[in-house]
Amino acid sequence: MHIFTYGSLMFPEIWQRVVRGNYLSATATLSDHARYALADDTYPGMVAQADAVVQGVIYYDVTPQDVAALDQFEGSEYRRQNVDVVIESGETLIACTYIFLAEQRLSSLPWEPQAFQMSRFIGTYCSDKMGG
Template sequence: MASAFFYGTLMSDDVLLRVLCGPYATPDIKQQKKDALQLRPASLIGHQRFALKGLPFPGIIRTKSEDQVRGILCEGLNANDVMRLDEFEGPEYDRSTAAAMVDGQRVPCQVYLWIGGEQHLESHDWELEGFVKGALVDWLKDRSEFNMSDTLDI
């Protein structure tokens, strides 16, 4: 089983379960998947999160050791989940090894780093609350956001 640190749209249960379960999953299937995962508040030290110009999701990059990003550690991911996450994140992100801080402990995990170019970074942080209140509902309806991970539904 794999672990990943999420710092953006995947912190939303709605987005996470849409990616991991696909577009046609029943509420029961989504609940089973959620029950199989352990989600805990976590921080990633030595990284900084940025809003992306014209996009509703963020990116993080490695920075100075005193920088940190708050997010969640998702444990219990299987190989199919990781494959779906890789497809969802796309070529602008690189899955990399990291260590999240959870309750003062370093926990090995994967994280998707932004590699799409620093020219796309805003000068401010991205906020989950603004995404949930503003873009989430319409974004979930936009199948193009999930095209790559949906191709795995066979």
């Protein structure tokens, strides 16, 4: 199964702390969705929104074991769902992504990958997986 990531998991430093496998990846675009900063945290939430576009990363052929690890990492505030993403070649692929369910926690501000506070995120959410 392909996985489309749009937040912390776009960064190899985070992705490799969650999954065990090594996967090919590429930039990808998801239409009719928007990514917002959370009012009280470092990571984003993505929701369906007409005429919006989210840039992210697709990881190819993720194993069921690693999908289970991603499900656990994302937790109950996210639901895995199939979406159509477009890769750089223009080809459309079906991938799974994680839709944010706790919309009341979203701010009105877009989440910007270049402003991601990786060290804070790793210290908060990945400290038990350091070195693994």
